[in-house]
Amino acid sequence: MTAFCGIDFGTSNSTVSLAGADGPARLIALEGAHMTLPSAVFWAEDGPALFGRAAMAAYVEGEEGRLMRGLKSTLGSGLIDERTVVGRRAVTFRDVLSRYISHLQAILEVTSPGVSRVVLGRPVHFVDGDAAADRAAETALAEIAVAVGFKEVAFQFEPIAAALQYEAGVRAEEIVLIVDIGGGTSDVSLVRVSPERARAVDRASDVLGNGGIRLGGTDFDRSLSLAEVMPHLGHGSSLNGGKALVPNHYFLDLATWHRINSLYTPKKAAEVKALLADADRADLVGRYAHVLETRAGHALAMEVEATKIALSASPAHRMQLKPITGGPNPMATADRLADCLAAGLARIGALITEVLAEGGLSPAQVGTVFLTGGSSDLPALRALVAQVLPGVPVATGDMLGSVGAGLALEARRRFA
Ligand SMILES: Nc1ncnc2c1ncn2[C@@H]1O[C@H](COP(=O)(O)OP(=O)(O)OP(=O)(O)O)[C@@H](O)[C@H]1O
Ligand SMILES: [Mg+2]
Secondary structure (H helix, E strand, O other): OOOEEEEEEOOOEEEEEEEOOOOOEEEOOOEOOEOOEEOEEEEEOOOOOEEHHHHHHHHHOOOOEEEEEOHHHHOOOHHHHOEEEEOOEEEEHHHHHHHHHHHHHHHHHHHOOOOOEEEEEEOOOOOOOOHHHHHHHHHHHHHHHHHOOOOEEEEEEHHHHHHHHHHOOOOOOEEEEEEEEOOOOEEEEEEEEOOOHHHOOOOHHHEEEEEEEOOOHHHHHHHHHHHHHHHHHOOOOEEOOOOEEOOHHHHHHHOOHHHHHHHOOHHHHHHHHHHHHHEOOHHHHHHHHHHHHOOOHHHHHHHHHHHHHHHHHOOEEEOOOHHHHOOOOOEEEHHHHHHHHHHHHHHHHHHHHHHHHHOOOOHHHOOEEEEEOHHHHOHHHHHHHHHHOOOOOEEEOOOOOHHHHHHHHHHHHHHO
């Protein structure tokens, strides 16, 4: 049987989907019974690379090696061919990305042998306001897909894929606004969907508006970390009796998933030692040095992310930082999180307004807002959507699987 395949390589989670000649798309199991695979690689000092939950577990259990997360953010950044040293080996992010995509391909090959054509998802913009870097990101991903064995590779915007999956469930024509708030990007598409149109090959005229920004859950993690965690590690504190501040970039790097490993070098260790000697709050900067020494940057980022997620469901949450930093376990609140997210959410609100304007529609002409992506669970995001599109019904599907499933439907449209 012919199988049409889609791969949603996400900043935080990835999925692989298959569709037959007709009928719905299905996600395939990627790790045990899980349909999602966290986009994480553990590069052991010796021994095989580990992926997904297994990668995170190896890191948490203290195995020797490097954990890498947020890899997609390196596409289109100057980092893709930058080398990072792991034990005696130096690897590039391109190598790590290739290993990860190759792992997905290997699972696909077991589940459905012989699939050689694939539609990959891509954000509307990998990079904001830089068309050349954006093209370079897509090219790099396409090269990786070919290198791991796919013979034909096509791309579709992630929110359009989500629209195709949403469309599979509609009974009548309507205009849907897809709002996909993921780990690395926020993407919005305005699409006319209907059971009849779903069968058409060319859907260009049904896409009324499209936009995206490089802002997502990993940025929310960074904002929360800088505001609520890094001050306990010396962020904002002074050097040499108030002559200068500890430079911001140390805290920015530690709060940014894909920059954490860049801190684990002898050069950084020496710099931090020098800072510590000059620090007015050696007690705080000492915690920073300790996190670097114990390679606990990802553990800290995981605790921040867990706090953010907990605050989606409850008004306050005590962060368990003591085991990681040696400092206190501070309380974080949903109100403070909302403050941290306000600037980012305003940009998402502006993005939605722009996409509506591109389609020439008022909010009232939108039939449904389809919210997807893990970050769309944030209450502040939902409040924003209700404010920008008052009274428009909101639908949600599989937050982590809609894009992937839609990509297999796209593969069927393209390759059948
Ligand atoms: N309940 C929740 N509240 C807030 N954020 C959440 C929740 N659950 C998951 N997230 C966040 O959602 C993000 C992951 O979402 P998702 O899997 O859709 O991203 P992705 O597809 O990997 O990224 P992208 O599409 O941007 O490349 C993470 O930042 C995660 O912390
Ligand atoms: Mg996504």
